[in-house]
Every structure is written in structure tokens, then in C-alpha cells.
Amino acid sequence: MSNTDFSIAEEVEAAIAAGSAEKCSATVERVTALFLASAGSYDEEQIELFGDVFERLVNAIELRALADISARIALAELSNQLAPVSQAPANLIRRLARNEEISIAGPVLTESPRLSENDLVEIAKGKGEKHLLAIAGRWWLQEIVTDSLLARRFPSVSRRLVNNPGARVSAAGFTLLVAQAASDPELAVATGIRADLPAALRTQLLRGATEAVRARLLSRAPSYLFEEIRAAISAASSGVERELSRERDFSTAKVLVACLKKEGELDAATLSGFAVQKRYEETVAALAELSKSSIEIVRPLMQSLRSDGILVPCKAAGLDWQTVRAVLDCRFSTGVTAEAEAAELRRQYALLTTENAQRMLNLWKVRRH
Secondary structure, rough: OOOOOHHHEEHHHHHHHHHOOOHHHHHHHHHHHHHHHHHHHOOOOHHHHHHHHHHHHHHHHHHOOOOOHHHHHHHHHHHHHHOOOOOOOEEEEHHHHHOOHHHHHHHHHHHHHOOOHHHHHHHHHHHOHHHHHHHHHHOOOOHHHHHHHHHHHOHHHHHHHHOOOOEEEOOOHHHHHHHHHHOOOHHHHHHHHHOOOOOOOHHHHHOOHHHHHHHHHHHHHHHHHHHHHHHHHHHHHHHHHHHOOOOOHHHHHHHHHHHHHOOOOHHHHHHHHHHHHOOOHHHHHHHHHHHOOOOOOOOOOOOOOOOOHHHHHHOOOOOHHHHHHHHHHHOOOOOOOOHHHHHHHHHHHHHHOOHHHHHHHHHHHHHHH
């Protein structure tokens, strides 16, 4: 007897009783077509009834054919068809959204209006990168959802989110983006041209950005942001220059370092402590002593806008990378060395030998005299 001889209810019962994933999949297609034909005219009770039917069929497919490709295709097609429908059964949509298969969950995560902010936050906290990417592509996202997405710190999710004009980002969310952007030039550019990025965070972003990133920012800046970004670049650059070039008094630091040396307490750990606490004068004086050079040699290296020179006395002093990184960051009272720049400096530091570092220091001493 053909399907047309049954009512839909009888067909559903027959498909479930038969235990065939293929028959359940075919019945899902029939029920979906029937639902979509008049979805706009159904009341909540009718929608709920359809939801119960769908869930029974989905149960049968999932329980009896977990490894069946055709069954997964059927569920993915159901998700695609119901995703844009505002009258779709809410419980069914939530179930599809939590499916581990992204081909099934993705369409409703990206598009379905039946998912609440609480649903999206829960999924953002518990699911993997692909599910978060789907949510990040939704046409409209409130700050509570974007905060949950950004908290997971997936670079791909952050990039998709910041490029989504319908995603609202909180100040806390932008702070996370700026921190991530320090090691991600693509994210730095996309974040920098967001009109809703707070001015202080834009300056912070640009302070640690490379010249290449700054140039790309200006080239991609919309006309209404061009002057603001250019001014922020100027402010970031001049702020660093002012900080690096300001006058310093090393007299107290010299006395302290001399005392530490006399007591046998001046070592790499002491220097690291000064640097982490951003005690600039003590850091310079301690590095000069440990590298067997002088403050007059180390100070210009610390004040230079280029960072590679300070690697030389650090290598001569035999410092590990963690201490070197602290010394690099100590040059700024706020902020740190950008991650991309730090990675390149670490590579250079590994290649630099102690012998070459000492030879360069000796050469600089001769030139100074």
C-alpha cells in the first residue's frame, strides 16, 4: 500500500514501527513539506503538535542510524529548511542546534530566529569551534552572546565576529579582541576599523601594531573613520616616543645595584623582578652590571624604538627568554611588546650567540670612548 493511502499520523507510526532510517527520513521530508506549506497560518498548539511529530522521527533516525550518512543528510536538510522559518517548533530547533554534527547544527545556529540569547550563550560556552563560528555569523548578535563567544578565544571566531556588522561588542569584548589582535595582524586590522571600538582601545591597539598593520588600517579605513584612525596612529607613535625618550635619574638605581652586587644578591632573578615590576631605572642598572657594560650603553638601547638592540646585553648577561621579555616590556609603563614582534625577537635571540653579543658590546664601548 502506498504512502498516499495513509494519513500523515499513520505514516509516522508506520515509519517508526518499521525501524528503517530510510523510511523515517522519507517521512521527515513529507512532514516538512506539509508544515512549510502552511507554516504562517498555524497557531502555537498546531506548531507544538508538528514539533512532537518531528522529534519522534528525529529520535528514530538518531537512535537507529547514528552511522548512516543518508540519515545525517536528512537531518541536515531538515535543519536547512526550518532554519529561516520563524514558526518552526522551538524545541526541535534547540535540539538541532545542539547536534554534534555541524552540518545539522550549523544552519539553525546561523539563521534560526527561534533560538534565544540564553540558548546561544549556553551553546557558545559548551560547544566547539565550528558551532561558535556558525553563531558568530548570525545577522544580529547582542553583547551577552558576543561576550560568550569571545571568552572562548578562538581566533577564527573572533575574526568572523569582528567582521560581522550586526554583532554588537561590549567594552569588555573589545578589550579581549585588542589583546588577541596583538598577535593576529588580520584581527588587528578588522578590529581597528570598527566604528564602535572605544577610542582608548584603538590607541592601545595601534601602540602595539607594526607599521604594516597601521598602513593596512589606513588603507581599509572608511572615510568617516580615516581621520580618527590617522590621529590615533599619531597619538600612539608620539606616546611611545615620549615615554622612551624622557629624562631618567639613575643615581639611586646605581647605588641599589652596587649594594646588591656587594651582598651577592644581584642575579638574573633580581633583574627579572625589577623588570616585571616595571622599575625602569633599576632594570637598566642591573642589566648593565650583569652584562658587564654600562648604563651609558644600555640606556640608548632601551630608549630606541627598535627592540632588537637590547637583545645584545641580555644575551651577554645569559638571560632566559622569559626575563628578556620582561625587560622588553619594561620599556613601557603601560602595554607590552606586540606578540608578533615578540615572536620574531625570540627567534633572533635564539640565533644570537653569547660570544657575538659580548663582541658587539665591546665594539660599542670602544665607539663610545
